Amino acid sequence: MSTPSSRTFTPAPGGAGLGPMVRAQARMEARLMLRNGEQLLLAIVIPVIVLVGGVAAAGRLGSTFEGHAPVDLLTPGVLALAVMSTAFTSVAIATGFERRYGVIKLLGSSPLPRHGLLLGKVLALLNVVALQLVVLVVVALALGWEPSLADPVPTVLGVLLSVALGTAAFASLGLLVAGALRAEATLALANLVYLLLMAGGGVVLPTSTYGAAGGLIQWLPSGALGEAMRSALVHADIDGRSLLVLAAWAALGTLLTARTFRWE
């Protein structure tokens, strides 16, 4: 009791308010996501390689897809791939390790409520996705991409709806995995699912190129996101069925996550 009061630590408790807290959380998560080498590889490097490699290979084979230049058909698929990589794989891995390292536990003792944490995550995710799309659009334009802009309203609306619903669907599924499994299992599963869907999930290439399997693949979130993006950017058309499929996956993922997610 001999220590004199310096008034340095005099209590003045209080949360910062939901808006500032969510913004701080979003900034922090986005910064960490962009700082992580593996996540950046997944978010930017792999989609760029798929785009450049795909266009080069198609050019060498002299092939066109349904009368479209390869870059025009591949770009919407690669944009869809980028959304999937961040919303599903990056979110799953980051959240899995946040649970493991006790980050969610510590934040659970801070004034940031759980819905604030979730909002921060969504905001960070949308920022990273926007950044990815800008980079990929620049690369695609450099490769000679000519998006269909004859009818800009359905094109822009279609892209926005696809990105929003695709992000929601994949993020809810990513959180479902992260909230139920151990961090290492989440890491392995999220990467495996990403590779399987990239190769056979109808993201990069139209579901029509998968033959008989295409009928099934269009019901996967990957196939639906790819088709919706292609409809908007190649045909200036809003693919209502694919958007509904994405909305259904988002609803299912959210419901299951809400039931099973363990914060610690």
Place this chain on the structure above:
Amino acid sequence: MAYGDKVAVDGLSLEVARGSITAVLGPNGAGKTTTLETCEGYRVPQRGTVRVLGLDPQRERAALLPRIGVMLQSGGAWSGVRAVEMLEHMAALHAHPLDTNMLVERLGLADCGRTPYRRLSGGQKQRLGLAIALVGRPELVFVDEPTAGMDPQARRTTWEMLEEVRADGVTVVLTTHHMDEAEHLADRIHIIDRGTLIASGTPAELTRGGRSATIRLVVNRPFPDGAPESLRAELGPLTEVRQLDEVSMLIHGPADASTLGRVSRWCEEHGVLPQTLTLGQRTLEDVFLELTGRELAS
């Protein structure tokens, strides 16, 4: 509070005064962390009531959280986050945070400010954890083993800061298994073992040991069989003798020179040589040993 069918904490009843330091002391696995986490709202007690600052940590969580600071026993930060960045993030979640530069300076975190969390030493992580617990200017902080893994100098710095925090009117609840830490810092100590409270009091109350004194006897070779009984017969019915191990005993009884004299005479008669024969104040270590029959460190 139970995990599965293993009861971790049972029938624990504690009260903490505002603006004081309370130490929850006990060996590993005693239920210290479980007790703290129940107060922090992480765990739901199967029965009983918990009120922290008058609030229910479960139902009134949103009102409680801004008013408390928590230092976890381990972890709590992203592996890639830089030390100061983490502290500033936690500051940004509060309305009137402390100056983070001051905390960084005072806790010696300036040198590792840009180091990713995963590369911080154990002591640096502990100091960052303490800074995080304090940065929101809470009324009450829970610190779980604040000095585990710290070197003596960092430990001293931490003690000084906790004393200053108390002087400024913050309530501190800490867990420790270091007797000296509890004795040095705490206004009140609660000793728990196997999930139950076994003693409470100020350090002075706990070590005073009533009207009688305690004699601690350690000898150079094992006691003969029946030694406690024979010693008790020598010292009379007011004395209590407890053999701790084959070469040491604790004797409670009237505090006088004749008792000491009779103990040493008994040793002579039984062919053992006293190496330690002390009369006097008990340490918390003795208290714990007497209450549980076990060393605290184990």
